[in-house]
Amino acid sequence: MHRIPSKVRPLAVAGAAAMSLLAGTAHADITVISFGGTNQKAQVKAFYEPYTKATGSKIIQGEYNGEQAKIKAMVGAKNVSWDVVEVESPELVRGCEEGLYEKLDFARIGPKADFIPAAVTECGVGIFVWSTVLAYNSDALKAAPTSWADFWDLKKFPGKRGMRKGAKFTLEFALIADGVKPENVYKELATKAGVDRAFKKLDQIKPHIRWWEAGAQAPQLLAAGDVVMTSAFNGRIATAQKEGKKNLKMVWTNNIYDFDSWAIPVGTPKKDEAYKFIAFASKPENQKVFAGEIPYGPTNLKGTALVDKAIVPELPTAPQNMKGAFASNTQFWVEHGEDLEQRFNAWAAK
Amino acid sequence: MSKLSATMPAALASENTVSLKRQLGRAERMKKLKYGALIAPLAIFLLLTFVWPISALLKRSVDNPEVIGALPATSALLSDWNGENAPDALVFAAFAREMGEIKGTPVLAGAAKRLNMEQPGFRSLMMKTARAMPPAEGVSPRDALIEADERWADPATWRFLARNATPYTGRYLLASVDRTYDEQGQIVRAGDDQAIYVDVLKRTFGMSAIVTAFCLLLGFPLAYLMATQPPKIANTLMIFVLLPFWTSVLVRVAAWIVLLQTQGLVNQALMALGVTDHPLQLVFNSTGVYIAMVHILLPFMILPMYSVMKGISPTYMRAALSLGCPPFKSFWKIYFPQALPGVSAGALLVFILCMGYYITPALLGSPKEQMASYFVAFYTNQTINWGMAAALSAILFVATLILYMVYTRLTGQQDAASKAR
Structure with a gap:
């Protein structure tokens, strides 16, 4: 071992400090916003930690429930502190048109052909496929529900119901329970009569609904016995099962699936790093780790091939889960979202 | 000399x-x-x-910059149009040109969003039309527009556009009191699936009144006790009032959720005591909201009352009693009028704070307990409809001002009356 002569030591320390300062500017930390809970935990394992290891840049985590106002305010004030955001499809399209999100350059992310076609959009690239399913607490119910019609059946399945607070998917499930076929749901909802029909159906169980907002609340409400059945994101229920809550069960009949996408708010000073992160998180091997942590389907086709065979039946993309499932109609929600959310809110407050 | x-x-x-x-x-x-x-x-x-900020807010509640900002020339032409026959070629030409210019920009999206607010489906019409603009070489703008969507041949579409291409609009303020414009631009009652704000305002006032009444019932005896006890006991009581007052509202609300939930301490205690055999629904309904709001706002009632009561000399009461006035009558005739300024200040403070309360109903209530401020937050955060948020705030602001004016008028008369006496 060489010992550094004591006279040189301060210099060496100063040099090291200068080096670390340089290094500090070389890899900038970025802020990534997701939907929180177990979804975020899975992202830490699959994306954030490996990214920090590979590049040395830290990821500052944040969470939200999909409200776009904060992003709009940041972009409007030209003071953007969120670098990468997880967004649901209709919000992505709307935000893209309204100039909230950067138009993506796929040359910096990966070949478009590697992704499920629907996951590639002008301003976003899909992270994963998720489903909204019917979940129930088997300890609280005598029989097992099998459909959304059962969700509405208060006689056979007494108890409170949980639903995500908002029009999106709530109206779809109401129509399904009222006997509308999945392929006709959006056709029906596009008419005034169809919307009225959905709200009338919701009136039947309105006093029995506990509304939730954050995805993590659904399994909590079920496990605590506050509700006996709820609509829920499949990954949240699956991770709760893994944590030992075996009494939580899922019904895949007529589930609705959609993508969550990465998007970059316009005006972020760290656009290059944001691209780097998205490219990294879109790699098949990282998406594979994510699907292993929380059963949401990869959007990178090569990632789908890598996924552990044991997990495949839990993914929204598994053939038996796709049976009777239908995709959220992004265009419909872009067009009618604001109006229907407003009406939903008025209805809920009465 | x-x-x-x-x-x-x-x-x-x-x-x-x-x-x-x-x-x-x-x-x-x-x-x-x-x-x-x-x-x-x-x-x-x-x-x-x-x-x-308040003037900016008031202005925002009538502001209507989206359409006129996106289509200035078309808006100017439409404002001169009589609105009966189909608009002339100039309008078509200006509209086609401007749509071509703003194609693919946030300006178009903003105008489309604004119009979609009035008539769902207009967003896609605007987007679709912009994609087809500007017209190809040699095609008249009119034909090109009708080719893009035949709704442009209907004068009703243009009337709709003209109605919304004004620099200011009353629609947000009208919507806040359940009114809207009809096809002819007349003010009419809004449809049942939109008309909720009058009820929400009534609910806001009603809940505020109930919380104020409970605070008064609970606070008055306590303030009286504090004002009449020796300093040692009074100070101890004061600590009990102030400790929760210094704790964060969010912490106290979260604590109430823990206490009142289905498997919570309160329910367990009630069941152990045999008061009930199944857990009561104490939270996520009006019960929880009232309990927590009264708890949080009680100090605002007690403190002003205490400071006034502290200054009331006990000799008046003693004089009344020694002159043979019965205890309750002497309290009502001698003590209460002197304590009244504190009571009304406390009540007004609690009532006004209640009217703008957001966090407690949001966390402890169901959608049926939400007050006006919840809808302000909804429009601000969820649908990004800041005009509507500003209009609801403006209504709340005006209501508070009126309330304050009524209060000063009432207490002013009180002073005059007591002087005359």
Whole structure:
């Protein structure tokens, strides 16, 4: 071992400090916003930690429930502190048109052909496929529900119901329970009569609904016995099962699936790093780790091939889960979202 | 000489008074300036943090910049149009040109969003039309627009556009009181699936009144006790009032959720005592909201009452009693009128705070307990409809102002009456 002569030591320390300062500017930390809970935990394992290891840049985590106002305010004030955001499809399209999100350059992310076609959009690239399913607490119910019609059946399945607070998917499930076929749901909802029909159906169980907002609340409400059945994101229920809550069960009949996408708010000073992160998180091997942590389907086709065979039946993309499932109609929600959310809110407050 | 000597002092004196007056005036002015300089920071602070944001908010509630900003020439032409026959070729040409210019920009999206608010489906019409613009070489703008979507051949579509292409609009304020414009631009009642705000405002007032009443019922005896006990006991009581007052509202609300939930301490205690055999629904309904709001706002009721009661001399009551007035009557006739300024100040404070309350109903209530501020938050965060949020805030603001004016009028008359007596 060489010992550094004591006279040189301060210099060496100063040099090291200068080096670390340089290094500090070389890899900038970025802020990534997701939907929180177990979804975020899975992202830490699959994306954030490996990214920090590979590049040395830290990821500052944040969470939200999909409200776009904060992003709009940041972009409007030209003071953007969120670098990468997880967004649901209709919000992505709307935000893209309204100039909230950067138009993506796929040359910096990966070949478009590697992704499920629907996951590639002008301003976003899909992270994963998720489903909204019917979940129930088997300890609280005598029989097992099998459909959304059962969700509405208060006689056979007494108890409170949980639903995500908002029009999106709530109206779809109401129509399904009222006997509308999945392929006709959006056709029906596009008419005034169809919307009225959905709200009338919701009136039947309105006093029995506990509304939730954050995805993590659904399994909590079920496990605590506050509700006996709820609509829920499949990954949240699956991770709760893994944590030992075996009494939580899922019904895949007529589930609705959609993508969550990465998007970059316009005006972020760290656009290059944001691209780097998205490219990294879109790699098949990282998406594979994510699907292993929380059963949401990869959007990178090569990632789908890598996924552990044991997990495949839990993914929204598994053939038996796709049976009777239908995709959220992004265009419909872009067009009618604001109006229907407003009406939903008025209805809920009465 | 004597004449001179006689006038000299007089002139001198008048000169003296003039200069003295001037000096005095200068000193007064300096004083005013000094005082002015002292309060200037406060005035500027108030202007920046109070007057300006509130005026901006009021302006935002009638602002309508989206369509006129996106389509200035078309808007100008449409404002001159009689609205009966189909608009002339100039309008079509201006519209086609402007749509071509804003194609693919946030400006178009903003205008489309604004129009979609009035008529769902207009967003896609605008987007679709913009994609087809500007018209190809040699095609008339009119044909190109109708080719893009035949709704442009209908004067009703243009009337709709003209109605919304004004710099200011009353639609947000009207919507806040459940009114809307119909096809002809007349003010009519909004449809049942939109008309909720009058009920929400009534609910806001009703809940505020109930919370204020409970605070008064619980707070008055406590304030009276504190004001009449020896300092040692009074100070201990004061600590009990102030400790929760110093705790964060969010912490207290979260604590109430823990206490009141289905498997919570309160339910367990009630069941152990045999009061009930199944857990009661105490939270996520009106019960939870009232319990928590009364708890949080109680100090605002107690403190003003206490400070007034502390100043009431006990000799008045003693005099009344010794003169043979029955206890309750002497309390009502002698003590209560003196405590009234504290009671009304506390009640007003609690009532006004209640009207703008957001966090407690949001966390402890169901959608049916939400007050006006919840809808302000909904429009601000969820649908990004800041015009509507501003309009609801403006209504709440005006209601509070009226309330305050009524209060000062009432207490003012009280003072006059007591003086006359």
